[in-house]
Amino acid sequence: MAEPLRIALAGLGTVGAGVIRLLDANRELITRRAGREIAIVAVSARDRTKDRGVDLSRFAWEDDMTAMAARGDVDVVVELVGGSDGPALTLARNAIRDGKALVTANKAMIAHHGLSLAKEAETAGVALKFEAAVAGGIPVIKGLREGAAANAIERIYGILNGTCNYILSTMEDTGRDFGDVLGDAQRLGYAESDPTFDIEGIDAAHKLSILASIAFGAELDFANVDTTGISALRAADIAQAESLGYVIRLIGLAETDQGGGGQTRLFQRVQPCLVPYGHPLAHVDGPTNAVVTEGNFSGRLLFQGAGAGDGPTASAVVADLIDIARGEIGAAFSVPVDELEKLEPATSGHRMGRRYIRFAVNDRPGVLAEITAAMRDAGVSIESLLQKGRQTEEGEVLVAIVTHEGPESAVVKALDLLDGSPSLTAPPLVMQLLGG
Amino acid sequence: MAEPLRIALAGLGTVGAGVIRLLDANRELITRRAGREIAIVAVSARDRTKDRGVDLSRFAWEDDMTAMAARGDVDVVVELVGGSDGPALTLARNAIRDGKALVTANKAMIAHHGLSLAKEAETAGVALKFEAAVAGGIPVIKGLREGAAANAIERIYGILNGTCNYILSTMEDTGRDFGDVLGDAQRLGYAESDPTFDIEGIDAAHKLSILASIAFGAELDFANVDTTGISALRAADIAQAESLGYVIRLIGLAETDQGGGGQTRLFQRVQPCLVPYGHPLAHVDGPTNAVVTEGNFSGRLLFQGAGAGDGPTASAVVADLIDIARGEIGAAFSVPVDELEKLEPATSGHRMGRRYIRFAVNDRPGVLAEITAAMRDAGVSIESLLQKGRQTEEGEVLVAIVTHEGPESAVVKALDLLDGSPSLTAPPLVMQLLGG
Numbered sequence: 001m002a003e004p005l006r007i008a009l010a011g012l013g014t015v016g017a018g019v020i021r022l023l024d025a026n027r028e029l030i031t032r033r034a035g036r037e038i039a040i041v042a043v044s045a046r047d048r049t050k051d052r053g054v055d056l057s058r059f060a061w062e063d064d065m066t067a068m069a070a071r072g073d074v075d076v077v078v079e080l081v082g083g084s085d086g087p088a089l090t091l092a093r094n095a096i097r098d099g100k101a102l103v104t105a106n107k108a109m110i111a112h113h114g115l116s117l118a119k120e121a122e123t124a125g126v127a128l129k130f131e132a133a134v135a136g137g138i139p140v141i142k143g144l145r146e147g148a149a150a151n152a153i154e155r156i157y158g159i160l161n162g163t164c165n166y167i168l169s170t171m172e173d174t175g176r177d178f179g180d181v182l183g184d185a186q187r188l189g190y191a192e193s194d195p196t197f198d199i200e201g202i203d204a205a206h207k208l209s210i211l212a213s214i215a216f217g218a219e220l221d222f223a224n225v226d227t228t229g230i231s232a233l234r235a236a237d238i239a240q241a242e243s244l245g246y247v248i249r250l251i252g253l254a255e256t257d258q259g260g261g262g263q264t265r266l267f268q269r270v271q272p273c274l275v276p277y278g279h280p281l282a283h284v285d286g287p288t289n290a291v292v293t294e295g296n297f298s299g300r301l302l303f304q305g306a307g308a309g310d311g312p313t314a315s316a317v318v319a320d321l322i323d324i325a326r327g328e329i330g331a332a333f334s335v336p337v338d339e340l341e342k343l344e345p346a347t348s349g350h351r352m353g354r355r356y357i358r359f360a361v362n363d364r365p366g367v368l369a370e371i372t373a374a375m376r377d378a379g380v381s382i383e384s385l386l387q388k389g390r391q392t393e394e395g396e397v398l399v400a401i402v403t404h405e406g407p408e409s410a411v412v413k414a415l416d417l418l419d420g421s422p423s424l425t426a427p428p429l430v431m432q433l434l435g436g
Numbered sequence: 437m438a439e440p441l442r443i444a445l446a447g448l449g450t451v452g453a454g455v456i457r458l459l460d461a462n463r464e465l466i467t468r469r470a471g472r473e474i475a476i477v478a479v480s481a482r483d484r485t486k487d488r489g490v491d492l493s494r495f496a497w498e499d500d501m502t503a504m505a506a507r508g509d510v511d512v513v514v515e516l517v518g519g520s521d522g523p524a525l526t527l528a529r530n531a532i533r534d535g536k537a538l539v540t541a542n543k544a545m546i547a548h549h550g551l552s553l554a555k556e557a558e559t560a561g562v563a564l565k566f567e568a569a570v571a572g573g574i575p576v577i578k579g580l581r582e583g584a585a586a587n588a589i590e591r592i593y594g595i596l597n598g599t600c601n602y603i604l605s606t607m608e609d610t611g612r613d614f615g616d617v618l619g620d621a622q623r624l625g626y627a628e629s630d631p632t633f634d635i636e637g638i639d640a641a642h643k644l645s646i647l648a649s650i651a652f653g654a655e656l657d658f659a660n661v662d663t664t665g666i667s668a669l670r671a672a673d674i675a676q677a678e679s680l681g682y683v684i685r686l687i688g689l690a691e692t693d694q695g696g697g698g699q700t701r702l703f704q705r706v707q708p709c710l711v712p713y714g715h716p717l718a719h720v721d722g723p724t725n726a727v728v729t730e731g732n733f734s735g736r737l738l739f740q741g742a743g744a745g746d747g748p749t750a751s752a753v754v755a756d757l758i759d760i761a762r763g764e765i766g767a768a769f770s771v772p773v774d775e776l777e778k779l780e781p782a783t784s785g786h787r788m789g790r791r792y793i794r795f796a797v798n799d800r801p802g803v804l805a806e807i808t809a810a811m812r813d814a815g816v817s818i819e820s821l822l823q824k825g826r827q828t829e830e831g832e833v834l835v836a837i838v839t840h841e842g843p844e845s846a847v848v849k850a851l852d853l854l855d856g857s858p859s860l861t862a863p864p865l866v867m868q869l870l871g872g
Contacts, residue, residue, distance in 0.1 A: 026733070032771045137733070137735060139582065143579065146575065146755060147574075149754075149759075150458055150462060150755050295751060298741065299573060299742045299745070299748050300742070301740070301741040302726075304739075305735060312735055316734075318733075323582065328762075330762055
């Protein structure tokens, strides 16, 4: 049997403690599958005295986690601290420069600095792995890099944020409004006390940009993910969608298209979408994640599982460690950084599709005429229009339109025509209908 | 760039031709991802003259496919001939003994000879890979061996045969009977002219035994898969299940339990099951496959996609080739053959669960009393009993019982008590209710 793979673990929150518990619980089978022992030798966290339910006395303790990068008795640094910059990034860079492999669950850091870290890892000849950064315990990065490796990926999309999916499926089940359900999610630990990253789609955008880079062999481009969260959704939207045969899910979607000069461009968007009942993503409830890849030979593949939580995330972290122990490393983004294409971001005006547009309006004569005239003038063809009869407390009514297939630019134009109209009591909400 | 990986391809049916088309279509990206070219150098099939829609003139031709094993210009033999024994097995053994890697989509050969082939591959120091043998294009072997590698797998189950799933979901949609739908499936190419392997569950059992070996680190044991197909199902069963909130799917399931002496045993069964609407497998329609793994840290992971077809199967074959090109090989069954445990087969009498039991009976007084008395005497607790009022042409009526949770042995005993009763016009049909 080979020498143990020696791990320094930075960050002892729920995931860090989960990694320790997992390595304890499954030690024997992991050693067998990895071909060698995976042994934590040092740990670091902010508070040494906190009870985490695991015995830390076996490990060396570092008060300054960045010091772990310089330890001579460590092969791999596992970074579970979080934050796109700051100590996590310092630790990551130092570890790689010191010739150590880096395993991380830090989606923000990879979304912002993944390319430069991968480049440094290539130079140092060490592994950089981040399966846990996307979709928790679901081995979707591995699925893309290896399982679907023979395919040109045509589209990748999915449910990438468990907090939003919990909120949306609970709104669906209970008919309650967004704010209510968010409060419950916070009490239950499904949402952070500051939920912005989750509910505004930023966390999903981090993950989507990582998946898109691997799927399309493109330089990671988080800055150009067009991102809308779920905070503008109302219970009435969910009910409306349901009456049309759809559920609402926050979908991250990436695909490539051809620009005017024939160049390949990258489209990346996180947005609440209407998902038809017949689609597998319509049945993904609670804090579950799911990713669909469409390859030119594989067809549609679906990967589904727990998107967060200590056990699933630890499972992904240790899967990366087993890969490293086996010597199965490969390029972080599937191909070497220099071979990744720099794709310009795709515009969206030409994108064809059907859309749900919801207006909150004052209940007075002429409002419907104003809206439908704008649609006509912009060339948006209306398939159905539903006005909810009941006023809200504020005297507003909701008007929902489902369009026929058409270009996105027409919808944008229609909304421009209505911009500033005193009839509207809130900005219109536009959602794509996800194709079957 | 490293030297090309040189392939000999045996078998030019739809999958073989698909592999050639895939390597042509995606050549550039595969070379980039694999780090070297993957180049077919020789091919073999029964008929050299048949038009397969691909240009074979580029490749050396071997009339005798087993001769490919001895070619000096080949690194990997891809076996797509099929059949558990015969030429496929001869080719596989010869190729491995000659120091070549073997990639195969042949589930029957792996189910019957996988262990001895893996042992020979270890001795020869070559790769043996068979992602395409299970669930077509879905990277489920990779998902188990690597993605879920950190987990003790508690249960693995899924829809492993696309033909059966097509038939069952079509019966569900149309209300038509088994024989009718099978005939259509044969005309549409979803079922073979001799459909026995598919509809009797043998193909699913092949795949289940391969998954179980990898999931549990156990010696492959196809002979002890308890296998029931779908040919006894009637339209009325599907309708009955639907009225109870279930769909019927052919489920392969494997898990371990503890025998009387505390030893670990392996339970493997392929059987039509009632799947509750809320379960992700209830929404798997048509010729799709799906596999669920339940790991002690990952929780439930679902892998879903096309279970057959030239494109998806070729995608899995070439994924294996890319792994080999990258040098990412590992043990065929996740751990070396000598470390696989020899688990004895689990008995099923103690297994707790709810069951659907359907009787076809003569419509005459006393039949229900006879059945319910047998249930009582065997200790089977009845949750609901439905008698279809309408007689079939043969004068029989169907009685469906759903039991409360209880041991399987009680149901077996009840059916023993009824065995030979002149009231029954066909053997009773028993299906498990899949837990949520």
